[in-house]
Amino acid sequence: MAAAPLTMNAPELSIVVPSFNESENIPVLVDRLRTALDGINWEMIVVDDDSPDGTADVTRRIGATDSRIRCIRRVGRRGLAGACLEGMLASQALFAAVIDADLQHDEKLLAPMLAKMREGATDIVIGTRYAEGGSTGDFSSGRKWISVTATRVANLVLGRKLSDPLSGFFMLRRAVVEGIAGELSTHGFKILLDIVSTGGPSLRIAELPYTFGLRFQGASKLDTRVAFDYAGLLLAKATHNLLSxxxxxxxxxxxxxxxxxxxxxxxxxxxxxxxxxxxxxxxxxxxxxxxxxxxxxxxxxxxxxxxxxxxxxxxxxxxxxxxxxxxxxxxxxxxxxxxxxxxxxxxxxxxxxxxxxxxxxxxxxxxx
Ligand SMILES: Nc1nc2c(ncn2[C@@H]2O[C@H](COP(=O)(O)OP(=O)(O)O)[C@@H](O)[C@H]2O)c(=O)[nH]1
Ligand SMILES: [Mg+2]
Incomplete structure (x- = not known):
């Protein structure tokens, strides 16, 4: 008698985690996700750009006993937006979320985000630091000013009012990204802004507030060059991608x-x-x-x-x-x-x- 085919449902939610030198943070993040997503059919896809500190190995070691934890190891490439995009495209869940590895984003927001998505009237839920109830935590006044100004400019380009279009923490219906993947830039670091601007005004967007935390371990990779990146992305969007x-x-x-x-x-x-x-x-x-x-x-x-x-x-x-x-x-x-x-x-x-x-x-x- 032939064995019955073994079937298993794809996860409902993929958590995409871009990483570069985050080996100390990944195990803590996994523990927190296990708690925060109890009762949900989820998986985690770490997209690592060949970190020298062995982030990919650490992830795979956890994955050996928990098949929900996977790692995409990219070689010869660097870039936050590209990593997030690749992670979302590797998912076959109905919903995908992007969250940083360094525990600055509040993983307890993921369940409410998913609840919002399940209602069916939303394409993207953004974790926002600027709406009522959210906060940037201990941002210095200089960084706060830069962040607020960059947000204003982004809203001008988008032609809609979002409290935090530069957030790196969001959840979306994966089909949204699937449809526009070819038009997204893999070069910059503000993937959400790119998705919202490319997806256009028909996207239904909700916002949920959270408090931006402190980086747990390791160092930030985003430096002054991000200002350059940002100017470039805005120009590309303003010219409708005419210019690369x-x-x-x-x-x-x-x-x-x-x-x-x-x-x-x-x-x-x-x-x-x-x-x-x-x-x-x-x-x-x-x-x-x-x-x-x-x-x-x-x-x-x-x-x-x-x-x-x-x-x-x-x-x-x-x-x-x-x-x-x-x-x-x-x-x-x-x-x-x-x-x-x-x-x-x-x-x-x-x-x-x-x-x-x-x-x-x-x-x-x-x-x-
Ligand atoms: N795959 C990948 N991840 C990156 C890259 N740069 C930053 N990250 C990850 O993106 C997230 C946010 O970066 P971080 O340096 O914490 O930025 P900050 O919070 O704005 O200081 C972290 O999980 C980083 O590990 C990159 O070039 N490739
Ligand atoms: Mg960070």
Missing amino acids: LRFIFFCLVGLTGIGVHFAVLWAGVRLFHLEFGWAQALAIAVAIATNFHLNNQITYRDQRLTGVNYLTGLMLFYVISSIGAISNLSVGTWLFGHEQTWWLAGLGGAAMSVVWNYAVSSLMVWRR
């Missing part, structure tokens, strides 16, 4: 290059009394080097060059940028010959060299 995030970063870095150029030029001419030609050459050399460094830190931080590769990359970037400068000059001159508006010709030349530098350096300097 990477290209926007590249342009933002290029803009800072103009500042560097003029600062060095000014110092060369005014402070050190160099001849204009030398000061200009020095300014170009310094601006290209700082552009290279910033692009390596920000635009291509997921494939950052180090050691010898950094130096050869810099040399190559100098060559590419020189060709870019020549094309800038020739396109500008050609345009000026046709259309006698100096700033238009200048803009055309600059656009030409930015596109050239971007296209060629992403092929040759930061190739996969």
Whole structure:
């Protein structure tokens, strides 16, 4: 007699946990989830970017005796938004939640969130720090101000009023993400903002307040670069994804290059009394080097060059940028010959060299 096929229901709720160096926090989080989600058919998917502290191993060891606990180990990639997206796409539950590994989000909110989702009139429930009853805990006044301002700007771009669109703690009907997955950016860190803006005004959103806690163990990975990330994401959303995030970063870095150029030029001419030609050459050399460094830190931080590769990359970037400068000059001159508006010709030349530098350096300097 053939054995009857063994069937088991998929979990109702997948808890997606992005992680980087969180080995000490994962076991505590699992314990808390077991308590908080008692009576619910759940699973936990840790999405780890190959943390050197062995977060993936720690997770799998727990998973060996509790098959609800799984780990996706991503190699050669870094990025919070991409990790969250991959976790949600690996789920086959009706609902998915995203929660940080460091216990700053209150896991006791998950059950009320699920109850809200089960009512059926909501696509996304956001855990909010800013609504009545919520709090940012011990945020410094500076960080609070940044957070509130970033929230205001986000609402402008979204065209709807959410108290915490930058929250990293939310639950959604997984079909929502499945439908728009291809349009979401894997590069930034504000996945919720991206989902809400891409999903559009038909999304039904609810909010539940909680208090943002202290990180339990380990260190925060989000630093000043997130401001850059955020500006890029907003620009990409404001242009309806016409411009890729990477290209926007590249342009933002290029803009800072103009500042560097003029600062060095000014110092060369005014402070050190160099001849204009030398000061200009020095300014170009310094601006290209700082552009290279910033692009390596920000635009291509997921494939950052180090050691010898950094130096050869810099040399190559100098060559590419020189060709870019020549094309800038020739396109500008050609345009000026046709259309006698100096700033238009200048803009055309600059656009030409930015596109050239971007296209060629992403092929040759930061190739996969
Ligand atoms: N997979 C993955 N997780 C990340 C990455 N950066 C941060 N995280 C995780 O995202 C969550 C929030 O990051 P955290 O550094 O605590 O940010 P903060 O709370 O704003 O200081 C934590 O669980 C981190 O481990 C990343 O590049 N990849
Ligand atoms: Mg944190």
